[in-house]
């Protein structure tokens with residue numbers, strides 16, 4: 133599989149989502165991320181609709197609760213046939229392990245188990261916020277790396293972090309461990325609420341396995357053009 137670019141479908145109306153997706157070339161494999169905004173409105177129906185149309189889905193609900201609750205929730209989520217899904221790494225090893233068990237238990241026979249990604253430090257968190265508000269004494273890169281190891285030991289298939297942290301830790305993980313990176317901004321695009329960002333090309337150079345891009349595509353005057361430009365920057369030198 134070519135390295136995915138997940139379009140973050142952060143819309144408040146399903147019609148706006150379809151208006152964007154209809155502009156994209158259906159002969160290309162298209163990866164999308166369904167997050168809380170769409171899922172809280174439309175539930176599993178939106179996942180099934182996208183899946184029926186052939187989109188590869190990252191269902192991003194960032195589970196974070198006691199292990200039993202996470203396991204039971206992940207079991208339900210696995211029935212939707214998504215490609216990957218998320219938990220917060222800060223929930224701890226037992227919780228991540230429980231999520232994995234739930235995904236395995238809920239996946240229909242013969243179908244692939246959704247990949248489990250652990251969100252390390254959100255890309256909106258800066259070095260200062262980590263120190264002053266999360267009261268973490270480690271430098272951000274070290275905290276992300278520690279959470280990544282913890283997630284891998286607990287059975288996660290990969291992590292979410294910013295592309296800025298990937299190069300410094302990739303060599304410590306197996307080749308198939310995934311580094312999925314939001315915090316992607318084309319050159320000269322505003323950061324919005326993201327604190328740790330790179331361009332798509334820099335994410336590739338740093339070793340990201342996949343990128344997640346929302347507003348630079350969804351809010352563009354010409355989203356199909358923005359998608360193609362970002363895809364090109366991500367995949368080529």
Ligand SMILES: O=C(O)c1cc(=O)[nH]c(=O)n1[C@@H]1O[C@H](COP(=O)(O)O)[C@@H](O)[C@H]1O
Nearest residue numbers: 140192253254255292314315344345346347
């Ligand atoms: O789990 C995520 O996808 C995620 C983790 C993270 O640390 N930062 C982050 O921005 N995201 C998501 O990635 C997308 C980024 O959107 P834009 O900032 O609009 O490109 C949003 O859907 C976020 O929810």
